[in-house]
Amino acid sequence: MRNRLATYNGAAAFAALADPTRRAVLDLLRAGSLSAGQIAHAFPVSRPAISKHLRLLRRARLVEQRRLGRLRLYSLNPDPLKAVDSWLERYRSFWSANLASLKRFVESEYQNEKTAARARRKARARKRI
Amino acid sequence: MRNRLATYNGAAAFAALADPTRRAVLDLLRAGSLSAGQIAHAFPVSRPAISKHLRLLRRARLVEQRRLGRLRLYSLNPDPLKAVDSWLERYRSFWSANLASLKRFVESEYQNEKTAARARRKARARKRI
DNA sequence: ATAATGTGTAACTATACGGTTTCGCATTTA
DNA sequence: TAAATGCGAAACCGTATAGTTACACATTAT
Structure with missing residues (x-):
């Protein structure tokens, strides 16, 4: 093979x-x-x-x-094309599922990111010192 | 827009x-x-x-x-990705459907092609003369 | 045998692409 | 205000790609 x-x-x-x-x-x-x-x-x-x-x-x-x-x-x-299809499969829920709940999910991730980024920045700052 | x-x-x-x-x-x-x-x-x-x-x-x-x-x-x-998905949609039957019948279909197209190509060749030959 | 036909390969060109380093701008922190 | 940070843009390089024309090879037709 x-x-x-x-x-x-x-x-x-x-x-x-x-x-x-x-x-x-x-x-x-x-x-x-x-x-x-x-x-x-x-x-x-x-x-x-x-x-x-x-x-x-x-x-x-x-x-x-x-x-x-x-x-x-x-x-x-x-x-x-099956491989393409199965890659796409993981995204299908994003448009077939409830869009409102998706929005909420993304929003919450957005908030997490905000604080996480802040924490990470501080951590790096400490490391550098 | x-x-x-x-x-x-x-x-x-x-x-x-x-x-x-x-x-x-x-x-x-x-x-x-x-x-x-x-x-x-x-x-x-x-x-x-x-x-x-x-x-x-x-x-x-x-x-x-x-x-x-x-x-x-x-x-x-x-x-x-919906556009990609809908393009792929037209191919999904090719692997979800009965593969044996697909094979037969392709084989028959293959035979059609054989005679069609011959006919087309002759037609072009006539045109050229 | 010779000519015609179908198709892939070779050689070449222009452009797009993925990568890098350098720079600039906006925002936040000190 | 000055320094640091996050990130995109610019300029550049090497390679891949889509296209071209010219050619070679096999198969079919005459």
Whole structure:
């Protein structure tokens, strides 16, 4: 097993999703496999540019390639998106839960911070002396 | 209303999430507000580096800043993550649904592609003549 | 066999990005 | 008022990235 696979944590997926063209490529592939040429046809950039995006998506394991004659057919592999999804999972409560109570929570943290920062400052001051 | 707000579509959020440090900053803020200094303290990079990350996160509306004396308190704003979540939503079926049927679907698309590509090639060939 | 087609790679350019150090400004403390 | 503190901005550097054009290679068509 290669190290990149073993230590996979979704970082590559996050990086891959940063580019709007690559997100659009994935959106295209949601409907089914497409050849590299067909994908390139859907964008205003040159074919080699798409080729590079596809290489990045391949390395992030977000797409899979299969050769058919001289065509390279690309299909979606949603697995790495699971990592993105599970990262997002930890934030879902922030907008699905009661917003008022969240606000209260943040406010109280804000107050804690105020006194904590003061205490920390004093502690550092003592240390320095 | 500024244009950036009006045309907001989550692109900035995706770009912001590409960096592991920024994701970690958001993870920190999940527990409550923190000052810029406290955030910087949690990372092995310089404070200005964190300052730049925070600016990017602010521009992506993923964090909010509030001044308290000479402290700048940062808190999480999960709203832009909704856009990320809803983008991901369209992919969720790909791993929650029956994988066998998905496979069949992809296979059939693959077959369609094979003949479609052939037809398209011929069409283009005719056009060129 | 030769030509045409599909696609990836190479080489190059411009720009964005993450990092650093230095500086400046506002606020708080002494 | 003067010193210390918190933090962002500026200037700079090295590298990554998105794009281009030119090329190479394999496969299909003639």
